[in-house]
Amino acid sequence: xxxxxxxxxxxxxxxxxxxxxxxxxxxxxxxxxxxxxxxxxxxxxxxxxxxxxxxxxxxxxxxxxxxxxxxxxxxxxxxxxxxxxxxxxxxxxxxxxxxxxxxxxxxxxxxxxxxxxxxxxxxxxxxxxxxxxxxxxxxxxxxxxxxxxxxxxxxxxxxxxxxxxxxxxxxxxxxxxxxxxxxxxxxxxxxxxxxxxxxxxxxxxxxxxxxxxxxxxxxxxxxxxxxxxxxxxxxxxxxxxxxxxxxx
Numbered sequence: 001x002x003x004x005x006x007x008x009x010x011x012x013x014x015x016x017x018x019x020x021x022x023x024x025x026x027x028x029x030x031x032x033x034x035x036x037x038x039x040x041x042x043x044x045x046x047x048x049x050x051x052x053x054x055x056x057x058x059x060x061x062x063x064x065x066x067x068x069x070x071x072x073x074x075x076x077x078x079x080x081x082x083x084x085x086x087x088x089x090x091x092x093x094x095x096x097x098x099x100x101x102x103x104x105x106x107x108x109x110x111x112x113x114x115x116x117x118x119x120x121x122x123x124x125x126x127x128x129x130x131x132x133x134x135x136x137x138x139x140x141x142x143x144x145x146x147x148x149x150x151x152x153x154x155x156x157x158x159x160x161x162x163x164x165x166x167x168x169x170x171x172x173x174x175x176x177x178x179x180x181x182x183x184x185x186x187x188x189x190x191x192x193x194x195x196x197x198x199x200x201x202x203x204x205x206x207x208x209x210x211x212x213x214x215x216x217x218x219x220x221x222x223x224x225x226x227x228x229x230x231x232x233x234x235x236x237x238x239x240x241x242x243x244x245x246x247x248x
Contacts, residue, residue: 007033008044009209015152015202020178020186022196022217025206026230031189032072032156034206038187039070039154052151065095069145069184072156076141081130085121085140086112088129092147112147119143119173135166142173153186159195171197175241193226198241205229 008030015021015038025031036042037049040061049056054064069092078097079088087099090112094102116125119139129137138158145153155174159167171194177183178199190196196217203220205212206229213225223236226245236245 006045007209008037011209011211013204013211013214015185015187017185018181019202020183020197020200021188021202021204022200022221023187023189023204023206024191024193024221024226024229025212026191029206030209031206035070035072035154035156035187035189038152039068040064041070062095066093066148067151068095069148069150069153070156071141071145071154071158073160074156076137079129081128083129084126085116085124085129085132086126088140089115089144089147092144095148112143115143115146116140120169133166134161135163135169138162138166138170139173142170150184153184155186155188157189157191159190159192167195171195175199193221193236193243193245196221196243207231 011034023031023034033042037044037056038051040051040056043049043056051064052067080098083099086109090104090108091097091099093104093108096102113125116122119142121136121139121143124132124136124140129140132140142155142158145155159170162170174186174188174197178186178197186200188197188200201217202215203217204214205220205225212229213220221236221243223234226236227234232247234245235248236243
């Protein structure tokens with residue numbers, strides 16, 4: 001609730017193990033607020049929210065956040081530019097923003113290096129986050145989401161601001177993660193159907209704070225549903241394991 005206005009209203013939604021959801025909707029429909037709730041950064045004004053079996057308002061969110069891999073524009077802006085890529089990743093071990101707030105073991109540092117390597121960022125380990133390109137920074141932040149061995153990964157427009165090459169590298173990386181049976185459930189917010197990674201299983205369409213449609217990606221993401229969600233008559237086409245939409 002902001003200024004007496006319900007940002008989200010009547011949202012009844014659950015994410016099960018093995019599911020990877022994409023959340024789509026126009027600006028102002030409540031996407032980021034929804035992710036702030038499931039990332040344990042905001043409590044619902046009414047109703048209840050349970051994250052990994054723990055109800056918000058009845059649990060220590062500082063501990064809960066340690067089990068959630070979260071990245072978004074607000075996180076990127078909160079990081080001190082002088083932090084190295086390695087430091088940015090390792091701080092997620094305690095859901096922190098600075099290394100001096102906690103102690104880190106040798107295993108923690110090794111894991112952070114391995115995650116950067118897996119993300120194709122081995123050469124960026126000692127680079128400061130403020131000197132990285134937007135694409136490099138987003139890949140580092142994605143590596144960071146997996147530092148705490150999360151039970152849930154929450155991604156708020158991770159491809160925002162990327163050029164075509166950076167976007168495709170990020171989508172491919174998310175696709176590889178989705179294909180891994182050991183990957184935790186993921187929730188990805190995007191404005192663009194072409195940013196839906198291969199292997200994502202479900203779709204939630206939001207409009208004016210309400211759920212317009214939700215369910216398996218192949219049956220929920222239709223031209224009719226997407227058009228009603230965005231407010232434009234769009235053409236939607238699936239090519240292999242990717243989705244594309246445009247105005248006719």
